[in-house]
Amino acid sequence: MAPILEVRNLTKQFGKGKERVTAVDSVSFAIEPGETVCLVGESGCGKSTTGRMVAGLLEATSGEVLFEGKNIKQLDSAAFRRYRQSVQIIHQDPYSSLNPTQTVRQILTAPLLRHNKVKPGATAEKRALELLEVVDLTPARDVIDKYPHQLSGGQRQRVAVARALTVDPKFIVADEAVSMVDVSIRVSILTMLARLKEEFHVTFLFITHDLALAKYFAWEGRITVMYLGRIVEDGPTQRLITDPRHPYTQALLSAVPEADPELAQHKRQIELRGAEIPSLLALPPGCTFHPRCPYFAPGLCDVAAPPLEAIPEGGRVACPVRRQERVSLLV
Amino acid sequence: MAKNKLDWHTGEQNNGRAPLSLENVHVSYATRRGKVRAIRGVTLDLHAGESLALIGESGSGKSTLGLAIVRLLPETAETSPGVITYRRDGREVDVLRLKPNEMREFRWSECAMVFQAALNAFNPVLKVWAQALDTAKAHGWHDKDAIRRRLVELLEFVQLDPKRVIDSYPHELSGGMRQRVLLALSLLLNPQILILDEPTTALDIITQRTIIKLLRELKEEQHFTMIFISHDLAIAAELADRVATMYAGRVVELGASDDIFYRPRHPYTLGLIRAVPTVTGGFEQLFSIPGSPPDLVELPSGCKFHPRCAFATDRCKQEEPELEEVGPGHTAACWHWREVEAELQRNPLHRGALNVLDVIEIDEEVVS
Structure with a gap:
């Protein structure tokens, strides 16, 4: 199948002169229709910047974003508008992404009317009510005339999802979409998003720092791990979680605190050579993980950036030293 | 290393008595909408050398309780009734009655x-x-x-x-x-006691791990007495000896960490545990808790969790249960804890672990 979205050598730099940083460095991946891909990494790894470029909110410094096979930079204005509708983004903070002076009705009907998705009047309201039901905000009539401040965090995030759905998107970038929602209701929002995938054939790029959440949401999909602007490893979720190959992925997975005392006791402790993440302003040469990596090979890792190469078990690993080695995360 | 030279107070001077005891502590805030009842009667002993985790969602009262112990609540807060007793070297003080200068001394050095x-x-x-x-x-x-x-x-x-x-x-x-x-x-x-409010929240994963390791050292090698406040169950699983689940301003369950994680008896604790995924655990079926945390101004009647609870009956709507013993050193405030126990016998909470090499072999079979 042809990918619905592809990025090639996508690069984003911010700042000028000495202050110039490369937030995303030559990132390439492709997502097929219906696939769920999680982009994971720590703060500053470039995952959100990548998401914003994919959604057309930020222009790449170099490289290409292809949506349904077409480079978005070469689209005419009508086609670009269609692309912008097809790719929607859901932000982390439902407290600031919704206009506090508008009711849910206004939040939902404005884009419906603006993009000619319905005729004015009764049909716009009917569609808004339908969408509220799609995101499990029922009874929809009780919610539609409320202001965001009258809703809980979880309900607000559902309204944000409903708003994204007004323009019939094919692709949704969910950037830390449940990070601010209470743990007890996170799962129901993830389940709702998973249902959209099935019922509306929406493809998801799910951006999160929470590996356990990524594992749960993309169990049948793929995970891509970023570190300091580059992809260090990707692959089918079940392979990547159980058999991580890049030392950074291993360090990350072993570091995640586990909500289970037995697992917490048996987690392998991987000692890094350096605790602090290098600054984007002064990146180390070669593999940017080498100053912290327990498997650092002098003369190799600190010379050239290792290429992302496929492994037979599925996915790609940017580490020539450890690509073949299995490490158990539990001891 | 330097740490061995440090002179730590381990609380052994108290002849086995708890360094900190809370008795029927209440905290409310006056707001325009009415009284926010943030803490509604918490009774709790913090044992010497133990680490206790307070878990619960936003609004459960866990941070307010921490702040109440060191009396750093805003002026609109009223801490009464209730008694907070602090003990060190055989002396005993009532924290809520300390004068401002004594309070300054208590905070940080005690x-x-x-x-x-x-x-x-x-x-x-x-x-x-x-x-x-x-x-x-x-x-x-x-x-x-x-x-x-x-x-x-x-x-x-x-x-x-x-x-x-x-x-x-x-x-x-x-x-x-x-x-x-x-x-x-x-x-x-x-100090004799450390209260840590969300000590790893907002930190990156690898940094979180270094903090957890440090706190483990404080706990295991220095036997520090600590209270962890976190919305993140993982912090409790990684660091706590005992866990207290809070809901709507009360402790609804209290027990040893393993009892709370594998044998919870309160439906809210069970709900929280079933809502949280792990990384190295087997693939788990997760469930959310329906509804949202309660409005602390207009609390539901009876058990405050009943509108969200699958086990709720008419009794739960009318009478609020008190903590009762459900096992050795394990208490829960639920009329239906025996049903929770039966439910867990049908569907145990042990997730098992994803054994790295096993799973891959299974996958290869599926492929071929």
């Missing part, structure tokens, strides 16, 4: 609070050394050399390079370094 490592936990115009000096002086300690030696020891203990950190401003440090500096500062006056 019971120190470590806040989430936001910049606003520091004075932004003071270097780390000046923050420590200020703190020490405010507590009547004026020997600069001794203070500096102590600070250097503590910075080494939290695995920071004292030379790099001691003359830095807070903004020059990363989040993880700031959290470690806060931890070092909190130990400066040798």
Whole structure:
């Protein structure tokens, strides 16, 4: 199948002169229709910047974003508008992404009317009510005339999802979409998003720092791990979680605190050579993980950036030293 | 390493009595909408050398309880009725009756609070050394050399390079370094109890792990008495000896960490555990808790959890259950805890582990 979205050598730099940083460095991946891909990494790894470029909110410094096979930079204005509708983004903070002076009705009907998705009047309201039901905000009539401040965090995030759905998107970038929602209701929002995938054939790029959440949401999909602007490893979720190959992925997975005392006791402790993440302003040469990596090979890792190469078990690993080695995360 | 030289209070001086006891503690806030009942009768003993985790969602009262112990609540808060008793070296004080100068002495030198490592936990115009000096002086300690030696020891203990950190401003440090500096500062006056409010929240994963390791050392090697406040169950699973689940201002379940994680008896604890995924556990079926946390001004009748509870009956709507014993050292406040027990016998909580090599072999079979 042809990918619905592809990025090639996508690069984003911010700042000028000495202050110039490369937030995303030559990132390439492709997502097929219906696939769920999680982009994971720590703060500053470039995952959100990548998401914003994919959604057309930020222009790449170099490289290409292809949506349904077409480079978005070469689209005419009508086609670009269609692309912008097809790719929607859901932000982390439902407290600031919704206009506090508008009711849910206004939040939902404005884009419906603006993009000619319905005729004015009764049909716009009917569609808004339908969408509220799609995101499990029922009874929809009780919610539609409320202001965001009258809703809980979880309900607000559902309204944000409903708003994204007004323009019939094919692709949704969910950037830390449940990070601010209470743990007890996170799962129901993830389940709702998973249902959209099935019922509306929406493809998801799910951006999160929470590996356990990524594992749960993309169990049948793929995970891509970023570190300091580059992809260090990707692959089918079940392979990547159980058999991580890049030392950074291993360090990350072993570091995640586990909500289970037995697992917490048996987690392998991987000692890094350096605790602090290098600054984007002064990146180390070669593999940017080498100053912290327990498997650092002098003369190799600190010379050239290792290429992302496929492994037979599925996915790609940017580490020539450890690509073949299995490490158990539990001891 | 320097830490071995430190003189820690381990609470053994109390002849087995709890260094901190809460008795029927209430906290409410006056607001325009009415009284917010943030804590509604918490009774709890903190044992010497134990680490206790307070878990619950936002609004459950866990942070308010922490702040109430060191009396750092805003002025609109009313802490009564209730008694908080603190014990050290055979002495006993009623924390809520301490005068302002005694309270200043109590905070930090007896019971120190470590806040989430936001910049606003520091004075932004003071270097780390000046923050420590200020703190020490405010507590009547004026020997600069001794203070500096102590600070250097503590910075080494939290695995920071004292030379790099001691003359830095807070903004020059990363989040993880700031959290470690806060931890070092909190130990400066040798307190008996540490209260840590969301100690790893907002930190990156690998940094979180370094903080968890440090806290484990404090717990396992120095036997520090600690209270962890976190919305993150993983912090409780990683660090706590005992766990208290809070809901709508009450402790609804209290027990040893393993009892809480594998044999919970309160439906809310069970719900929280079933809502949280792990990384190395087997693939788990997760469930959310329906509804949202309660409105603390207009609390539901009876058991405050009943509108969200699958086990609720008419009795739950009318009568609020008290904590009762459900096992050795394990209490829960639920009319239906036996049904929760039966449910767990049908569907146990042990997730098992994803054994790395096993899973891959299974996958290969599926493929071929």
